[in-house]
Amino acid sequence: DGGITQSPKYLFRKEGQNVTLSCEQNLNHDAMYWYRQDPGQGLRLIYYSQIVNDFQKGDIAEGYSVSREKKESFPLTVTSAQKNPTAFYLCASSIGGSRNQPQHFGDGTRLSIL
């Protein structure tokens, strides 16, 4: 079955450490997205990419970085500059970066601080 795989499911970060969250999709989707979810705040967009080798900042990009070297993969790095990284991170993809296309989501990675 096609879908989006996020790994790891749980991740712990030490002070001053960068960590990378993996997101892989086999849906042949062009567009991919990263969201951060905090209790009571819904989902906030971190970065998105509509095509390979191109990506744009979302609403809360500070302290995060991404790459899109392959269509299937959109890893997210949480850098040491992100002072409050504890959250649930969700990756999504859609057929194209169009307004009428629904997004498909992975099962998330929960990041905590040690």
Add this chain to the structure above:
Amino acid sequence: AQSVTQLDSQVPVFEEAPVELRCNYSSSVSVYLFWYVQYPNQGLQLLLKYLSGSTLVKGINGFEAEFNKSQTSFHLRKPSVHISDTAEYFCAVSDVINTGKLIFGQGTTLQVKP
């Protein structure tokens, strides 16, 4: 700017009772609207979408929603809920720019009691 407001953060209801989860949006252009469901520690799953045409949209798991342009609402309804419907529900609207970006409400937790 576009926004989505989910009027209730929590909705408790007894099993087999009807339920309505409210969603209002603001937008300066025509909208595409979505409802997603999130079970604990999982990603989001698409329940239904409104793109055009009939204002009554039917989705999975017996849910439906009605698009009301004059009231800028997209309320989600189910005539008889089950314990398994206990989850968090998100309303979302497509961004005005054709990027596939979604703007999410803050979510409503549906608690179905036996």
